[in-house]
Amino acid sequence: MAFARNAVPVLVVALLAIGFWWLLSATVYQGKGYLLPSPQDVAAATAENAAVLVGATLSTLKEALLGYALAIVLGIVGAAVMAQSRLLERSLYPYAVLLQTVPVVAIAPLIVLWFGYNELSVVIVSFIMSLFPIINNTMLGLRSTSRNLAELFALHRASGLVSFWKLRLPGALPHIFAGLRISAGLSVIGAIVGEFIIGSGNAEGGLGVQIVFAQGRMYTALLFAEVIAATLLGFVFFLVVSAIGRLLLRHWHESAQGD
Amino acid sequence: MSGQGVAIGLEGVSKRFGAGRDEGLQALGTVDLALRPGEFVSIVGPSGCGKSTLLRIMAGLVAPSTGRCTRPDGIATAFVFQEAALLPWRTVERNAQLLMELEGHAPADYRARAAEALALVGLAGFEKSYPHQLSGGMRMRLSLARALALRPGLLLLDEPLAAVDELTRDVLQEELSSLWRQAGFTGVLVTHNVHEAVYLSNRVVVMSPRPGRVLDVIEVPFEFPRQPELRASAGFAALTGQVTAVLRGQHRAEASA
Numbered sequence: 001m002a003f004a005r006n007a008v009p010v011l012v013v014a015l016l017a018i019g020f021w022w023l024l025s026a027t028v029y030q031g032k033g034y035l036l037p038s039p040q041d042v043a044a045a046t047a048e049n050a051a052v053l054v055g056a057t058l059s060t061l062k063e064a065l066l067g068y069a070l071a072i073v074l075g076i077v078g079a080a081v082m083a084q085s086r087l088l089e090r091s092l093y094p095y096a097v098l099l100q101t102v103p104v105v106a107i108a109p110l111i112v113l114w115f116g117y118n119e120l121s122v123v124i125v126s127f128i129m130s131l132f133p134i135i136n137n138t139m140l141g142l143r144s145t146s147r148n149l150a151e152l153f154a155l156h157r158a159s160g161l162v163s164f165w166k167l168r169l170p171g172a173l174p175h176i177f178a179g180l181r182i183s184a185g186l187s188v189i190g191a192i193v194g195e196f197i198i199g200s201g202n203a204e205g206g207l208g209v210q211i212v213f214a215q216g217r218m219y220t221a222l223l224f225a226e227v228i229a230a231t232l233l234g235f236v237f238f239l240v241v242s243a244i245g246r247l248l249l250r251h252w253h254e255s256a257q258g259d
Numbered sequence: 260m261s262g263q264g265v266a267i268g269l270e271g272v273s274k275r276f277g278a279g280r281d282e283g284l285q286a287l288g289t290v291d292l293a294l295r296p297g298e299f300v301s302i303v304g305p306s307g308c309g310k311s312t313l314l315r316i317m318a319g320l321v322a323p324s325t326g327r328c329t330r331p332d333g334i335a336t337a338f339v340f341q342e343a344a345l346l347p348w349r350t351v352e353r354n355a356q357l358l359m360e361l362e363g364h365a366p367a368d369y370r371a372r373a374a375e376a377l378a379l380v381g382l383a384g385f386e387k388s389y390p391h392q393l394s395g396g397m398r399m400r401l402s403l404a405r406a407l408a409l410r411p412g413l414l415l416l417d418e419p420l421a422a423v424d425e426l427t428r429d430v431l432q433e434e435l436s437s438l439w440r441q442a443g444f445t446g447v448l449v450t451h452n453v454h455e456a457v458y459l460s461n462r463v464v465v466m467s468p469r470p471g472r473v474l475d476v477i478e479v480p481f482e483f484p485r486q487p488e489l490r491a492s493a494g495f496a497a498l499t500g501q502v503t504a505v506l507r508g509q510h511r512a513e514a515s516a
Contacts (some may be wrong), residue, residue: 157361166346166357
């Protein structure tokens with residue numbers, strides 16, 4: 001029931017959008033498939049290039065997952081370090097912001113210089129893109145511990161470490177997952193942007209590489225298929241992270257209840 | 260008074276928050292108070308008079324600016340907040356075990372004592388529930404159970420019943436009173452509810468507006484166990500009237516000054 005209630009409106013919108021797309025491609029863009037291929041063309045291109053699409057998607061997935069994992073570990077550890085004292089926060093947080101505001105495209109050449117034209121460089125771009133929301137939300141969560149509970153832990157002589165594991169970290173989980181959800185999509189975008197700029201060491205490459213190829217060949221239908229694959233990849237990533245968050249928080253947090 | 264006969268003693272205790280040229284905020288005037296072991300004392304006073312600060316000084320959560328707070332060694336102290344202050348991600352039983360866990364008791368030990376305390380407050384059967392599934396009154400019972408499981412010699416209560424509805428409050432007052440008689444701890448209750456203070460206490464400490472000082476300490480002569488009907492009696496009305504008069508008198512003096 002819940003599934004039907006959630007899925008039906010979304011599917012109706014998807015059908016309407018595809019219908020409108022088909023209408024456009026059959027009228028205004030009739031005979032201009034290189035600008036807007038019809039849904040049938042895109043489906044055909046998908047079938048024809050299935051092996052390349054799957055390979056590229058898996059390759060991008062791998063880079064995004066690695067970048068994301070790195071961002072989770074360093075983001076949560078970094079936020080935990082900064083949450084230890086105001087001084088540490090004041091000294092380090094501006095650099096976390098800088099990492100977010102520096103244009104990745106602009107430092108990509110530097111990354112290539114340091115790490116080479118390979119997957120590792122792509123992973124690093126994905127990592128940089130997804131780090132900040134995790135750091136920022138984790139810090140917010142670690143700082144919003146209830147004062148009464150903090151006093152309770154202090155009264156019963158809980159060490160800083162015990163308070164962290166039993167109070168502050170679990171209390172921060174809803175915030176941490178808010179950050180993780182944002183970063184899930186960003187890590188995929190980061191991987192694709194990275195591939196755009198850096199390419200890949202091996203022949204096949206991920207979706208970013210394939211998108212550049214398809215553009216060069218004016219193979220717009222395949223380009224569409226790849227964009228759709230990239231979008232779905234980010235979307236599925238987001239859904240999986242959301243589901244894990246709901247599973248962990250379902251017993252106690254409002255955000256994971258209802259429906 | 261010294262040593263044996265005192266559960267907790269305050270001598271010349273005052274508290275000023277903030278410092279420097281603006282002299283900070285004098286939250287609490289000078290307070291002297293000695294609590295006898297096993298007695299139940301309520302502290303009433305207008306909002307902002309520093310009664311919660313006084314309780315936090317007794318708990319050791321806040322250091323007094325002047326004076327000292329003395330407590331015999333080896334007395335377990337537990338604190339109950341106005342909000343139940345539970346860990347929402349822990350089940351009822353895991354919440355009840357928390358304080359003993361923090362104090363380093365053995366798991367077998369704290370499991371048994373938490374179960375006992377839950378039964379005592381009438382939460383047996385809810386062990387696996389989560390706090391959000393409980394009513395406000397049940398959450399407060401759980402907060403009490405968590406404190407009682409520690410078998411405290413001193414139980415400090417900071418307006419624990421201010422947030423529950425009136426009917427629940429009456430019931431919880433009776434339960435709290437009977438828990439106190441069973442467990443035998445020294446109780447200090449901060450409240451703005453004069454009826455609650457008189458109903459539960461051996462003595463009621465009445466405080467002035469900020470910076471709070473002790474205006475009067477009123478003995479409550481009624482025998483324990485007290486029955487709910489006591490609330491309707493003339494003697495009870497006279498005593499609550501007396502406490503209210505002390506509170507009001509000070510207000511009037513402040514207003515005309």
